[in-house]
Amino acid sequence: MSHGYTGGARNKDAEPNLVPLLDMVLQLIMFFVLCANFVMDQINEDIKLPQATTAKSLDRSETDLIYLNVNERGALLPYDGDREPITAPQYITRYVARKYKERTDLNGEAEAKKTLVIIRADAHATFDSVYRVMKAVKQAGFQRLQLRAMIK
Amino acid sequence: MFGRQNRKEEAGIDVELPITPMLDMSFQLMAFFILTFRPLPQEGQLAMYLPKDDAAEQSQVLPNIPDEDRQDEYKITVTSAQGAIATLSLQGPTSVVSIAGEGDSKIVGLEEALKRIAKPFGEGKKGPTARIEADNNLQYAQLIQVMDACRRAGFESVGVGPINPGGGEAPK
Numbered sequence: 487m488s489h490g491y492t493g494g495a496r497n498k499d500a501e502p503n504l505v506p507l508l509d510m511v512l513q514l515i516m517f518f519v520l521c522a523n524f525v526m527d528q529i530n531e532d533i534k535l536p537q538a539t540t541a542k543s544l545d546r547s548e549t550d551l552i553y554l555n556v557n558e559r560g561a562l563l564p565y566d567g568d569r570e571p572i573t574a575p576q577y578i579t580r581y582v583a584r585k586y587k588e589r590t591d592l593n594g595e596a597e598a599k600k601t602l603v604i605i606r607a608d609a610h611a612t613f614d615s616v617y618r619v620m621k622a623v624k625q626a627g628f629q630r631l632q633l634r635a636m637i638k
Numbered sequence: 639m640f641g642r643q644n645r646k647e648e649a650g651i652d653v654e655l656p657i658t659p660m661l662d663m664s665f666q667l668m669a670f671f672i673l674t675f676r677p678l679p680q681e682g683q684l685a686m687y688l689p690k691d692d693a694a695e696q697s698q699v700l701p702n703i704p705d706e707d708r709q710d711e712y713k714i715t716v717t718s719a720q721g722a723i724a725t726l727s728l729q730g731p732t733s734v735v736s737i738a739g740e741g742d743s744k745i746v747g748l749e750e751a752l753k754r755i756a757k758p759f760g761e762g763k764k765g766p767t768a769r770i771e772a773d774n775n776l777q778y779a780q781l782i783q784v785m786d787a788c789r790r791a792g793f794e795s796v797g798v799g800p801i802n803p804g805g806g807e808a809p810k
Contacts, residue, residue, distance in 0.1 A: 536779035541682025609779035
């Protein structure tokens with residue numbers, strides 16, 4: 487009897503407690519937003535890309551991508567682990583080869599070869615510094631390479 | 639019995655959905671997204687052939703292509719002076735053309751010259767290919783300009799390489 491009364495009293499001012507639910511929703515949203523930012527982290531926004539009229543925007547079906555950022559001094563900017571710019575050609579080769587190995591371990595050799603490598607080089611970099619990154623990409627075993635530019 | 643029923647009805651009427659915290663959250667989320675929104679500049683890709691492996695391969699046209707499918711290769715040589723384009727020449731299977739002009743007019747001249755190259759018609763036939771050989775000190779933006787001109791003239795994929803195909807250090 488007494489149980490029934492207290493139950494009734496609780497029901498009377500019952501409100502669905504949305505606060506923990508909202509907290510969780512907010513946390514989930516924050517989590518996804520941060521995750522999305524980690525993917526975009528491959529793109530270095532300090533790099534001033536050259537302009538091209540015939541550049542085509544990235545096909546949405548391309549999901550397996552690697553970005554290689556080259557700054558105006560010709561150094562490769564890694565986006566994971568050690569964040570020091572890489573300038574020595576042999577280290578560039580080693581870095582790209584390590585990327586290829588990571589892909590091979592993850593998806594297998596055949597898929598790793600098909601990974602689209604996009605070079606984002608600064609407009610003021612010299613051809614020499616971009617070319618050695620291209621060569622490193624080829625040596626590592628990747629078979630698809632594109633250069634990124636701003637669409638004019 | 640009667641009393642309990644009455645209370646239940648009252649309880650049913652009194653339940654309200656608390657809109658306020660939901661609105662608080664919505665506004666916070668909105669503020670968050672507005673503050674963090676940074677429109678990405680439109681970036682696009684230029685497709686290209688991978689560079690050839692070593693000096694031995696540099697002189698070949700394209701690897702793994704049977705003779706009947708072998709395409710004419712046009713070589714564009716770009717020398718540089720302090721990063722800018724100094725001279726620009728177009729070498730076809732039969733002739734070499736030096737592109738005259740100053741600054742951007744060289745790019746326009748190259749585009750015109752490339753457009754004059756007859757491309758094979760009909761399905762399954764591939765057009766001629768273009769390969770840019772650039773000075774090591776050439777500014778990357780200038781290289782992209784040359785690549786852009788090739789693509790405007792109909793050469794979809796362009797290869798690049800350094801000027802001296804013999805390998806080793808390029809002349810400074």
